[in-house]
Amino acid sequence: MAKETRLRILKAAQLAFSEKGFNGVSVEEIAEMAGVNKAVVFYYFPSKADLFAAVWEQSISELEEHIFEEIKDESVYLKKVKKFLKSYIDFVRNKRDIMKLIEREKVGVLSEKNDSIISRKLKEKYKNFVKKIVDLLNEGKELREIPNEVSAEETANIITNSIGATIFDPNISLENMEKIILRTITK
Amino acid sequence: MAKETRLRILKAAQLAFSEKGFNGVSVEEIAEMAGVNKAVVFYYFPSKADLFAAVWEQSISELEEHIFEEIKDESVYLKKVKKFLKSYIDFVRNKRDIMKLIEREKVGVLSEKNDSIISRKLKEKYKNFVKKIVDLLNEGKELREIPNEVSAEETANIITNSIGATIFDPNISLENMEKIILRTITK
DNA sequence: GATTAATCTTACCACCTGGTTAAAAATTAG
DNA sequence: CTAATTTTTAACCAGGTGGTAAGATTAATC
Structure with missing residues (x-):
């Protein structure tokens, strides 16, 4: 066992x-699923909240890396933005549990009420991810590939909040989503 | 007191x-906020889940009625769809707590694996609301005001999932959201 | 092989959870 | 006014919660 625990x-x-969800699961449950004693969980993570923080940070990182790793070599803007959408959709399809976690806990993380250092960090992590999409869109506006009336912040909001939500509705076609979003951001 | 309890x-x-959120609050807390004894809650609602069900159904109804009441007299399609977006945004602005509830619990309601009669009803309630938006969009396609390549289901998904989510980001402009969505669905 | 450090186990705790019960208070009906 | 019914109260319960302490086991260091 040892280090992989x-x-x-x-x-x-x-x-x-x-x-x-965070409040719907107990540390004991998690321990059982991991095949370890409950106390071991607290040995590696000071509290349930800290464990969640670690999970959150890792999940956002995985999403972020998956998407932005694939598009970093593309220099033609339109191709890049298309690749971006494709890899986003790809992630939703193949990493359903991570996407589900993000969708489920997004509200709790972003909900302004708790302002502890730990929860501020989680908020930051997510907002930073969104900002990268905003930057990508702004790049397209500078290149005059995306019309000026399409504001980047709001478009990023639309993309992040509607693509992920598809996992809760099996009837939604991700291809159609892709088509609509592309139609929206291009002239 | 009596009946208003x-x-x-x-x-x-x-x-x-x-x-x-449902799991983040206790029945006792709710009772205190309502100024009643905890047992009174169970006197009026058989269980916490039943209480939530009542809240959910009422919340969706309020949103639904607010939106569709305002547009039912409008016969010019484009005006109708614009009014629809306006009243949706209006609701997000003025009924923040209801919107927050819907956003927060949507995931739980829609992803509930247990197919108990109660949770199936909640799912149904929400899907029915979305369907009304789908119908509104399909009406526009029949009238040739909305292009065919803009699929109604996916557009409704985009609208419902992105407008509500704005309450967690104070920097998002609802007016810009409106503009983008309108741009998307019209030619 | 002995010492030390890292990892894991058992047993425990105080508190909170949804929910119940029986009786008291308030309201309504006769 | 009294009896029946509705509403509210306080006290309680069994099971679960996050978290802890102390010792046992294993692994690393000398």
Whole structure:
């Protein structure tokens, strides 16, 4: 066992939180799923909230890396933005549990009420991800590929909030989503 | 007191659930907010889940009625769809707690694996609301005001998931959102 | 092989949870 | 005014919660 234990707990927590949400799952459940004793969880993570923080940061990172790694070599803007949407959709399809976690906990993370250092960091993490999309869109405006009346912040908001939500409605076609979004941002 | 007690509990629960989510709030908390004894809550609602169900159904109804009441007299399609967006935005602005509740619990309601009669009804309630938007959009396609390549289901998905989410980001301009959505659905 | 450090287990705790019960208070009906 | 009914109260319960303490086991260091 030894060193991979922490990772097993993280993975189990990711799945558990994605299925039942932070408040819907107990540390004992997570421990069972990871095949470890409950106290071991607290050995590796000071509290349930800290465990969640670790899961959140890792989940956003995975999404972020998956999307932006694939488009970084593309220099033709329109191709880049198309690749961006494709890889976003790809992530929703293949990493359903991570996407579900993000969708489920987004509200709790962004909800302004709690202002502890830990929750401010989680908020930051997510906002930073969105900002990268805003930057991508602004790049297109500078290149005159995206019309000026399409504001980047709001478009990024539309993209992030509507693509992820599709996992809760099996009838939604991601291809149609892609088509509509592309239609919206291009002339 | 007497008959209005039930309503006070409902209102308190609506606020409580919107702020902390179903699992994040206890029945005792709700009771305190409503100014009643905890047992009174169980006197009016058989269980916490039933209380939530009542809150959910009422919240969706309020949103639904607010939006569709205002547009039912409009016969010019483009005006109707513009009014629709305006009243949607109006609701987000003025009924923040209800919107927050819907945004927060949407995931839980839609992804509930347990197919109990109660949770199936909640899912149904929300899907029915979305369907009304789909119908509105399809009406526009029949009237040739909305292009065929803009699929109604996916557009409704975009609208419902992105407008509501704005409450968690104070920097998002609802007017810009409106502009973008209008741009998307019209030629 | 002994010492030290890292990891894991068992047992426990105080508190909170949704929910119940039986009786008291308030309201309504006769 | 009294009896029946509705509404509210306080006290309680069994099970679960996040979290802790102390010791046992394993692994690393000398």
